Structures are given as structure tokens and as C-alpha cells.
Amino acid sequence: MSQDVKLPLDYFKHVSLFWTDLLHLMSGKPIALTSVGPMRNWANDAKKVVTELMDANEDLVEFNQRLTEYYKQLSETWTDSQKKVNAKIPTIPQDVEHIEAYKRVWIDIFENDFTQLFDSEKFGQNYGKLVSAELELSKHWENITNVILQSMKLPTRKEIDEVYKELHELRKRITKLEKKEDRNIAK
Amino acid sequence: MQNEVIDPKLVEEFLSFTKNVTEAPKLVPAPNEITLESTPFDVVYEQDKMRLLHYKPLVEKQIKTPFLISYAIINRFHILDIQSKKSWVRKLLENGIDVYMIDWGTPSNIDKYLDFDDYVNLYMDNCVDFVRKEAQVDNISVQGYCTGGTISTIYATLHPKKVRNLVVTAPVIDGWKDTTVVSNMAKHIEIDTLVDRMGNMPPEFMYYCFSILKPFEQGLEKYYKFFKNIHDKEFVDNFLRVEKWLSDTPPIPGELFRQWIRDIYQENLLIQNKMYVGGKQINLKNITMPIFVQVAVGDHLVSPECSMPIYYAVGSEDKTMRVYPIGHVGMIASSFSQKQILPELCQWITERS
Numbered sequence: 001m002s003q004d005v006k007l008p009l010d011y012f013k014h015v016s017l018f019w020t021d022l023l024h025l026m027s028g029k030p031i032a033l034t035s036v037g038p039m040r041n042w043a044n045d046a047k048k049v050v051t052e053l054m055d056a057n058e059d060l061v062e063f064n065q066r067l068t069e070y071y072k073q074l075s076e077t078w079t080d081s082q083k084k085v086n087a088k089i090p091t092i093p094q095d096v097e098h099i100e101a102y103k104r105v106w107i108d109i110f111e112n113d114f115t116q117l118f119d120s121e122k123f124g125q126n127y128g129k130l131v132s133a134e135l136e137l138s139k140h141w142e143n144i145t146n147v148i149l150q151s152m153k154l155p156t157r158k159e160i161d162e163v164y165k166e167l168h169e170l171r172k173r174i175t176k177l178e179k180k181e182d183r184n185i186a187k
Numbered sequence: 188m189q190n191e192v193i194d195p196k197l198v199e200e201f202l203s204f205t206k207n208v209t210e211a212p213k214l215v216p217a218p219n220e221i222t223l224e225s226t227p228f229d230v231v232y233e234q235d236k237m238r239l240l241h242y243k244p245l246v247e248k249q250i251k252t253p254f255l256i257s258y259a260i261i262n263r264f265h266i267l268d269i270q271s272k273k274s275w276v277r278k279l280l281e282n283g284i285d286v287y288m289i290d291w292g293t294p295s296n297i298d299k300y301l302d303f304d305d306y307v308n309l310y311m312d313n314c315v316d317f318v319r320k321e322a323q324v325d326n327i328s329v330q331g332y333c334t335g336g337t338i339s340t341i342y343a344t345l346h347p348k349k350v351r352n353l354v355v356t357a358p359v360i361d362g363w364k365d366t367t368v369v370s371n372m373a374k375h376i377e378i379d380t381l382v383d384r385m386g387n388m389p390p391e392f393m394y395y396c397f398s399i400l401k402p403f404e405q406g407l408e409k410y411y412k413f414f415k416n417i418h419d420k421e422f423v424d425n426f427l428r429v430e431k432w433l434s435d436t437p438p439i440p441g442e443l444f445r446q447w448i449r450d451i452y453q454e455n456l457l458i459q460n461k462m463y464v465g466g467k468q469i470n471l472k473n474i475t476m477p478i479f480v481q482v483a484v485g486d487h488l489v490s491p492e493c494s495m496p497i498y499y500a501v502g503s504e505d506k507t508m509r510v511y512p513i514g515h516v517g518m519i520a521s522s523f524s525q526k527q528i529l530p531e532l533c534q535w536i537t538e539r540s
Contacts, residue, residue, distance in 0.1 A: 107404060111403050114399075114403070118368040119367075119371050124375035127375060131377070132377045136380075175313070
């Protein structure tokens, strides 16, 4: 992200966080006297969601840059391939046999050029970063979902993952014990 | 005027093609209506989502040593029995080979922690033990296709006494030598971020990988040919079966995928004998049983340069390598494989069983 875009965004984020934090602290004590339910956390949860949305905005810039580069590479390759086809066969034929030959040439040239692109270092690098940027965005979405899940007293992804891991370990242990027992019986 | 020079045959061709497109739903079943299994089998063993299939014999005289196929972790096992005339499994059965197949199933989120250790030392080892027990033999023949070839290779290094013969068909072995677009992407992906965020490797990601392999031949021309040949029953049946198989892409367990990409494509540990599975170092020199390596020149998923190094890396004295002028799927499901590849394989197995 360029410096001139990042600074105002950081400043905006800082100011927003400052006021939400301060207001939350200021309102915390009087509200605590009267509130008895889970809504006490509402402001805090809302702050987390807003922070995630602001961070997601930053990552969206990176994602868009990578996506633009991705489409640029595709469109440049398409243009170059079409130029090669035009150079080889300047006019589109109007009879069945020649149309078939034209199609074959078109497919061969496009296939070759696009395979070269997909096999290139520049494509691989950009694609890798594009996927990572997309995953960063999904991380923010997941964090927001986790805030909502926690507010509803439901398990988060992290908690579910812990259960999956535990189950995996248990399944493995049981299988090993079963095999051991089978071996003992066989003896 | 341009219209004056248009070939009437072209108009006829266009109208005929349009008619075929319109009539297609009346002539052919929807892919979902097609059943892929063609050779009868029994499910003889199951563990979690994995199933062990035992195909019913087609001839009376049977070779004593059973033959276990470890299918790839990408897509499903059906391609090895896609159609009776092109069935890998059927041909083996016709040659008196007792065929078992591992179907890895469709992992879900709960399976995200499954790794190489689970696939090799639990699932595959349990299948091998089951087959050995049922056939009352000490060791069996094992074949692995594609990524299943890698799993079989690792299995053979860790459990060499249980493997009498090893057949690897387009195995992924030397990641750095792989020249395919799949390996280019695998080398550039931030694998930890992907697995940590997504859990399992989602099927959509595999669809993307498939879509950039021959995008115009496979994405446009193939469907044009389908509609053009809509009245050719055999062609259409074969097309729909392969299409259905292609679209059935299960997720890959996250930890298995992480180790796969990192250890094989990015750090290339397997061929250097530096990979660890279940805490044990994988040494390809431990493979001393007879080995048959099958490689396809036109393979755009696993390039020959990636598979061939296993031939030189193993400790076997009895080793055979065949390089065929065909592609990745053609090697296992084509008329060529029926005429050339399978007869050679069947003879090789028979002589060593």
C-alpha cells in the first residue's frame, strides 16, 4: 500500500479506536451499575467488529492490486496470442475446412501462450500473493464471525479445531491400541 | 458483400450444431444420473471415511499374490474402472489378478488433522494387513497412481517386508524437477497460510488448477466436440463418465496437503531421503523389492522428470521403467493402455507373483 493512502487510514483508525475505547471506558462504570445481562459486552464486541472491518479494508487494497495484476497478465497474454493468430491468418475464412484450420491454429497458439504464462515465475508469484491476500480477507471475516459466535455463547472455530485435534489424536490412539491387541491375540 | 462468399456448408454446420445443442437434454442423461461403478466389488474393510474394495474375480485361475491399488488423493478411484472397455481394474481381473482398491473417501472438516502418517501407517497399513490376512500371504503387490504412487512409495520404504512388488504409475517424487503448471503454483503458494485459514484444501482450489491445464482445449474444444458428437452413444457415455469423475473432487485433509506441498514440491525432501513420516525418516534405498515405474511423456499433471528419479533412487535390483507416449489419464483409462500398458504390467506381475 502506498504511504499517502496508508497514513490517513491509520489516522482514521486511531481516532475511531480512541473514541470507541474512551467512550466504552467512560460509560462502563455507570452502565455496570444498572446492566445485569450479556449486553454489557455489546460495545466491546462492536469495537472488535469495526476494527476487523478497518483492517480488512487495508488488506482489500493488497487483494485488489494482486487481482488487477492477475487480470493484466491474462489480458496481455490474450492480446499477444490474438496478434499471433492475426499474423498467421489475417482474415477469418468463410468455409468449413478453413474455419476448422483457423480454430486449430487459434487453440494451439492460445494454449501454448497461456501455458507459458501459467508456468512462469511472475504468474506463480502473483498468484501465490493473490491467494494469500484473499485468505487474509477471509481471516477478518472469520474473526468477525467469532465475535458474533462468542456473543451467542457458541464455540468459535479455534475451539472446534481443538475438538477436531483431540478427536484425531483419540482415533489414532484407539487404532494403535487395537492393532497392539490384535498382535497379542495372534501370539 | 461478405455474405456472398459464406460457404453454405458452414451455415449447415452451424444449424446442425445448434440442433444438437437443443436436442442434447433429450438424448443424453445428466451427469448426476450416471453411475460410475462398472465392475462389481465388495466393501471388505472400512476405517473412518476410507473403504477397501475387493473386486469380484472374472476368471477362475487366480494369481496367489493379491494386488492392492492405492488411488490418488485427488478425485476418486472411479477413473480406474471408468468404462468396461477402458477399465484398468477389469483388465487386471481378466488376467487372473486379485484386485483390491483403496477408496480414500471424502474428508470433511473433522479430518483436517489427517496427515501422511495416518494415510501411510494407519489406513494403508491396515488395508495391507487385511489383504495379507484374507489371502493368507506374507506380502502383496502394491500399485499407486499419481499421488497414490507417492503414498505407496513411502509405504514401501516403511513396510518393505509387506510389499512383494511395487508398481508406481506417474508418481510425484522429485518436486523440483516437475515442470507442470501445477508444480509452479504449488511452489509459490503460502501453504501454512492456506491450511491455517482453510483447514482442508477446498475442491474449488483444485478446480482452478484443472482449469489452467490446457484451458482452451479442455475448456472450449472438448465441449464443442461433445455437442458435435451428441449422437455417438459410446463417445457421449465416455465423455460424461470422465466429466463426472473430473467434477468429483473431494477436499484434501489440511495437514496432509501441507506436508505434501511443503515436503515434496517446495523443499523436495522425498527424493533427498530427508522426509519424515510418523517420526521416521523416509529412505528410498529401503525399497528393495521389484519395482515397475510407469511414466507418460504427455503428462501435464506430473511431468516425467518428476516421476523418473524414483527408478534411480531405489535399492531394488529388479527394476523396470516404461515411458509411454500418452497423457496422465490416458495412461490408465484409454484404448492405448488396454493394448500396450496393461498387457506389459500383467505379464510383469504374473512373473513375480
